[in-house]
């Protein structure tokens with residue numbers, strides 16, 4: 014269904030919002046994020062869950078969020094709200110349904126079967142949140158369990174909790190998990206989003222984490238506050254220099270046609286660099302087509 018190697022949808026900035034927060038739901042219509050996750054899980058108190066579910070489904074059906082990718086994060090398998098959330102989300106037909114704490118390929122297949130049984134539209138994909146040690150150790154099989162699964166999402170708060178680790182600059186305690194999840198997603202040809210940065214007032218720390226996430230290979234970052242959107246949009250788009258380099262590489266390759274290896278800016282260029290350059294330009298064009306930033 015979706016293969017991040019052959020299709021590209023910008024997911025630089027994907028903003029969570031509590032679906033119980035009417036002001037946030039309204040504000041998000043004008044926030045320049047690539048995607049919105051209407052949360053029914055951790056950001057919503059148990060008493061508020063039924064009303065939040067209705068609000069999230071109404072928001073998705075409203076057509077008022079423009080070109081943004083709309084995702085409903087339902088409560089996890091085994092919780093008292095899961096079945097009603099799944100039924101409501103499938104009827105609303107968002108771009109995707111995100112499910113927290115997915116731990117195995119079997120759970121992915123169970124979720125996809127539930128989506129089919131509930132009549133989710135074909136275009137609604139599954140996003141699996143990976144946020145436990147057991148998920149880190151099974152990311153490849155989770156990612157490849159179904160063509161309907163399009164995106165893995167890091168849940169770094171839960172992962173820190175489960176590891177008895179700490180949130181520190183540079184995220185050393187999380188690097189093994191982040192790396193395993195990236196390997197699993199890419200091996201299966203799926204997109205993968207980095208986790209959230211909790212300190213909403215710490216711009217420097219946030220931007221450093223965006224930079225790290227992009228360097229590692231994440232497609233974008235999940236966010237918790239509107240103030241984080243612009244930084245993520247810039248960090249995860251190809252820079253002007255990267256676009257110029259990509260064009261230069263393609264030109265140099267074209268001129269040296271048939272030689273198998275050329276140089277550009279004194280550096281060796283082989284077919285693999287040409288493929289990377291093409292990906293950079295595909296990303297650039299897709300972001301330009303959004304008509305913002």
Ligand SMILES: CC(C)(COP(=O)(O)OP(=O)(O)OC[C@H]1O[C@@H](n2cnc3c(N)ncnc32)[C@H](O)[C@@H]1OP(=O)(O)O)[C@@H](O)C(=O)NCCC(=O)NCCSC(=O)C[C@H](O)C(=O)O
Nearest residue numbers: 029030031036037040052055056168169170171237238239
């Ligand atoms: C973190 C917040 C609680 C901060 O809230 P607040 O102090 O009210 O922020 P501001 O006063 O600066 O808000 C300014 C305006 O922006 C709107 N706003 C705030 N956050 C959002 C948002 N996420 N989406 C849309 N709009 C938002 C406010 O309503 C203000 O609007 P206005 O009054 O009209 O000017 C808060 O930002 C927040 O609740 N964030 C989301 C929290 C959330 O969704 N958490 C769950 C997901 S994170 C997670 O669990 C990941 C994973 O599972 C893991 O394990 O890591």
Ligand SMILES: [Mg+2]
Nearest residue numbers: 144168170171
């Ligand atoms: Mg979580």
